[in-house]
């Protein structure tokens with residue numbers, strides 16, 4: 163089903179280099195937008211309805227844009243954009259569209275944020291809403307928080323909205339101040355999807371968030387950056403452990419960023435590995451498959467490796483010499499499939515791309 167459309171929106175996915183589970187307590191993150199992307203081909207219409215087809219899911223949905231309600235399906239990321247925009251006093255009209263692209267769905271690479279930002283950027287352009295990219299990111303987060311029921315932070319939507327090619331973004335999620343950090347040219351980021359899609363990710367995620375927020379409330383703090391050990395030790399053991407991870411992770415983002423800027427890839431890689439082991443042990447957000455990937459990647463000569471995104475499955479990254487990237491990925495893939503014959507893993511050699519962009523086709 164191909165139509166001529168007035169708009170083509172290219173919306174990236176995101177890979178996070180470091181700073182995991184820090185973005186809902188005002189911490190630091192260092193994600194980038196990927197060349198793997200969602201493409202939305204769309205045309206505004208006069209009726210108050212949406213008709214959207216997903217090629218990947220082979221599904222077509224029609225819905226009214228008046229009083230959008232969540233259905234628990236992928237269309238929530240579309241209709242949630244209307245709900246949030248309407249709650250802010252905007253009234254974009256309907257459209258017909260199709261979704262395609264290269265970003266794998268549900269692989270921990272922010273396919274949902276990518277879809278939200280594709281939608282928001284399209285509606286913004288087509289209906290001249292006059293909303294800047296930073297605000298679109300915040301609205302995308304609200305789609306998750308208020309419509310979908312996922313209490314995510316701002317990292318994914320921010321990276322998808324404001325990414326810069328060949329750079330990662332070092333973002334302070336407390337102030338939304340950010341700075342692009344150039345990625346080294348001779349290094350390749352390999353993304354490895356474990357093939358594990360943990361059904362309970364959202365509930366485990368919301369639970370972690372709850373624990374850390376409760377801990378901060380008890381201590382009367384706004385952010386998990388720089389929480390002194392003595393203060394943390396006054397908390398119940400579980401809260402102290404979770405918060406300890408988040409505080410150390412914030413420190414690691416700063417250190418990892420310094421290492422990158424100093425061109426010290428060995429150090430950068432070591433910090434990634436330390437981050438993975440810490441999140442596995444003290445935040446319990448890893449799984450056997452992710453741990454196996456990380457240890458195998460190190461054995462196969464990666465500078466560093468770690469899970470990326472929420473965890474409990476999804477994807478991991480490895481940082482490797484560019485010229486060895488393909489053979490590295492093949493070796494790890496082979497060893498992984500031997501270890502986990504029932505999984506269906508995949509890998510991608512990704513590059514850092516610009517944030518969401520809208521092309522007017524006619």
Ligand code: GLA
Nearest residue numbers: 182183314315316317471472
């Ligand atoms: C998910 C969330 C993000 C962030 C990561 C963990 O991707 O959507 O906001 O919290 O998990 O770092």
